[in-house]
Amino acid sequence: MNQCRVFAFKHSHENEYTSTQTDDVFHNHIAKPAILRQDITFSRFLLIRRLIQIYQNQARNFQFSDDEEDEKRVVKSRKDKRYDELRGLIKDMKNHKKIKDCAKVCSDFEDQQKAYDKCKKIIQEEGKPRFYIRNLVELEEFIGEVWEDREQRKKMSKLNAKGLTTLRQKFRKYIRDFEDDMSKYKEAPDKESDVSAEEVEESSDSESETEGDVMKAADFIKKAEKKKKSEPKPKMDDDSSDDSMDWGSDSDESSSSSDEEKDYTNILQKFLKKTPAEAEKKKEKKDKKKVEKKKKVEEEDEDQEDAGGDWEVVPGGQFLEKKRPKMFAKNTEINHEVILKKLMELVSARGKKGTDRQEQIELMEELRTIANTNNLGIGLDVKILLCHISSVFDYNPNIATCMKSELWEKLISHLNELIAILVNNPNITVWEKIPEDSEQVTESPFKVRGCVLTMVERMDEEFTKMLQACDAHSTEYVDRLKDEPVVCSIIEKLQVYMEEKSTSDELCRIYLRRIMHTYYKFEEDYMMGRDLSSGALMKRLCTYIYSKDNTDRLRTQAMLCQIYHLAIHDCWYDARDLMLMSHLQDMIQHSDVPTQILYNRTMVQLGLCAFRQGHIKDSHNALVDIQSTGRAKELLAQGLLLQRQRERTAEEEKIEKRRQMPYHMHINLELLECVYLVSAMLLEIPYMAAHEFDARRRMISKNFHHVMRVSDRQPLVGPPESMREHVVAASKSMKTGDWRSCKNYVINEKMNTKVWELFYQPEKTRDMIVTKIQEESLRTYLFTYSSVYDSLSMVTLADMFELEKAVVHSIISKMIINEELMASLDEPTQTVVMHRTEPTRFQSLALQLSEKVASLVENNENIMKFKMGQFYQFNKGGQNKDGTYVQRPGQKQWGQKRNYQEGEGYGGRNQQNEGGYRQRYNKDGGEGYNNRQRYNKDGGEGYNNRGKGKYDNRENKGGYQGGGGYQGGGGYQGGGGRAWQQQY
């Protein structure tokens, strides 16, 4: 902004100097409505006030001298300067005292001390200044007052309380030197003359009558202030360092109103040149001087004489220190090297902590102007422009927030300009892989390092962010959205440009950008003023990406976009085939989140498309994943959902917010849910009717069941209000085969406005729905009520459901073929004759019960198995652990043992104990295990057989088990087991 100010001065002074370009830039710059400073904080306001006051003080101080001498710009004595500074600080402190900001007062006090020390020399000559003494006395009073007020003190913020204590201590130390003076002062306090003088308002200042003027004054002072900053002043420093940006905007604001601008320059002229008395200030002059100097430097034109001799009169001193880096030294010859050097300087400052990014942008702009005025060639211009654009991007360091609208406009205009230059000058190559040292900016062919594509991509992202940042229902959003064609046109232009020069990689990227701006647009909207249909465009771009891309990600996205685009234009089969052929469904979970979001969006569109085309099942399948989670909003990135289990962290929330789709790309969630529910209804209701008694019935749509259950739970079901209630009511009437009321619930005024009108051709969709409802209701009716009919006339059915007889015939035939309906068609009488093969309700219940009982039996057997099988398991464990056992000729030996045991009964026990098997298990349990193993084996078989329903086998087994000493062994096992248990 300061830069801008410079231009303003320039403008007023040298009318002869106005290169058109500068003028443009200038106007661009200041014509922005910049109502940014509404949040001026109180303290900042105070600061401005203070500055104004300083300015006025100075004015007063020098009024006389100005009057006396003809000389307009007066040299200020050192004493005055010092004292002014001191006074300023005192004023500052007064303000802080008023708001009881002890921390600030404390730092003010320190500043004062320093300033006072600087005045030491003068003070030695002239004695201690009275105003300083007065100040000290007041401060003493203030400290005493605040310190006494204990209650207030407790309420103070930590910072303030600390400030107060420090202040008190420091003050005590400090006033020792002043005690005499202070007591003297206390005896004869001032008549407030000085004070009042200081507080005289700007009545005498003709130029500062309006707010704007005051602001302007403030701007001037600000410069003065900044100059002062060269002296060590901690307080000012910390204030100004973080406020510097705001200051800039302040000045921007004041200078933006163009009508004032003129006054302003007049005033300036008044200030600078002719105005005899008024508010001719030294500071002012210095400002001007600086400006002048700057200007001189910048243009290094021969306009020094224009400044007049007066300027030189003013002594420079430390106040002339530049606040900002000079562009160039005076009289430097502007050539490529100099500009490049300067540019490098600026670029290297990029990203550093202390860099004023706003200034950076302005400097770039200025540099470019200079380069242009000196006709340094298009190559350099491009180079600077590239740097300039990146500095604009740099302006906002926070990734989460978007750029300001002025910057944005600047950005798109620059980008437009850049692309225009590039298109018009094919001899310029801008490529990111050109090494820094082989850049060629001086002569054709130019080579510049940089990447326009990245910039455009960045711009696009920035655009999305801006849309995300503003409320979707505000006019602001609409205003922003008006830039969308501009963004598109930039991308388009770049695409055309790149098609000639770039590699396929880059081309894929720009194509994808283009696709991203096209895929969600409906043909009719898109075609306005274009010759190529969006479908054809999509096809061309996508095909290119499919063939050339090697990053997979671009291809996936392009493919999804194409499917999406096909889906919204009702090309169901194409879209579905593309989706199936791409196998995206299998690998989408491995891709990044934005791609997944795009995938979700595509699936939804695919589902909607299928619905419109009457493919209810496909529609349901496409939508079920999105809808069943209940998080459709989140999955489509159309808003944040409250998470029940846990709060998200601020970080997560930020990330999620960054992913959100801009509002104009949203898919209507109610439409989505309605389509899902209606298709679920059309599938689920006949299915439920057909499988009423089937124990293994599965739900087709959990979500639909959930909605139904919620409505069932309601104590009183009123007439439907919401979309969901409508669908529920429709489902209920469909259950009874009442297709008319079902239709009336799904298609009516309310639902039309809520849902169906959102489709491209609502009439077609509605017709489709009606037909589907009729058919499915007929099926439901047949399923539900077939048991009460012996035969049904198809003619009557056709009448009932207002369907063609042929359609009824085909539906019933299908049902019969699928064995859903046990019936046959009697052609001569046109009736459906029911076969009573379906079990009655009671029979099916009995079947269910028997199934359940069977499963219960199985469960019980499991329990039994456990009881019997525990040792078997143990054995297995032992085997696994003891590798040698497995290696043994186990099976054979086993067989032997069994025979042996069977033959000899208990007698075998000892023998077995001697076997190697016992190595691990101790002697007591051993034989038990063996027996059990056998027993088990048999038992297991028995169970298995029983599972197959051969119940009689059980008897056999039982007989076997009962037979011989074996059973006895079983009895013994019980004992063995117990003994074993006791052991542990």
Added chain:
Amino acid sequence: MAGRNSDSQVKFVLIDGLVVLKVIKHCEEIGSGGTELVQGVLLGLVVENRLEITNCFPFPQHSENQEDFDEVQYQMEMMRNLRHVNIDHLHVGWYQSTYHGSFVNKALIESQFNYQHSIEESVVLIYDPVKSSHGKISLKAFRLTPVMMEMYREGDFSPETVSSSNLSFEKMFEEIPIVFKNSHLVNALMCEIEETQPPKEHDQFLDLATTSVLEKEMALMMKCVDELSQDANKFTNFQRQVQKQKHAKEQYLMKRKQENELRAQRKEAPLPEEDINKIFKPLQPPPRLESLLTSAQINQYSQSINEFAKQSFGKLFMAESLQENKVASN
């Protein structure tokens, strides 16, 4: 103790017709024909080996906004008042309506236990309005068996205790035969009324609408079977866990043993004994009360279905022969 002694005392229950009518009336009026549960107090006294129930009064239906309603207070008051009009005022049990015989649950056990605990001869009368509407009054008297009383007092229904006490679902309740008795005056009145009544044109006793009742009972039974199945599953899981733990225990001990042997070889002191239960906390076995109750309930259903089926079969055969007869005669 109370249960055991009373075992021999009450052989059957003698119910006055008045009580039956009052229970039915209560059930129809308040319980809206059987869908809601109604309860009340039985009054009477024990004479020799029979329990005579001579009167009853219902528990009032109190809505939710009367939370301070004191039932005990009400009962005491009621009994006092009845005493004033010279009615039996001894508390001998309670009655409850039921829906298709689904009365076997924890709440019933709990209150019956409390009754039997304080008044040893008390019984619970279960009235089934649905069955009664088919023409035969369904009223049953139950008591908890002594075993059950003992078990419930202990509150321990772990698998071991259940099996050791030999408690099975059949042995939880004992049904006590009921005898209806009317005074001679009432009988005389009935005879008179019967004479004045015109003879019925159609008798409903051949009603063949069997399915609805059976369906309902089946559905209820299925629910119980499901429950039991789940319970069995739970038990299986428990067993599996026990198994696993045992295995782990065994491994642990084995390791210890080996370690100790090694130590012995190296002539070191054996590892200190540790409480194995601390390392492997014994698992909490699932209580068996639920499964016992569900089994009892299933038993109940099966019995009633059985009974119903018996009658229905008879009717069906009769209807068949009637039909044949009719066809033949035509």
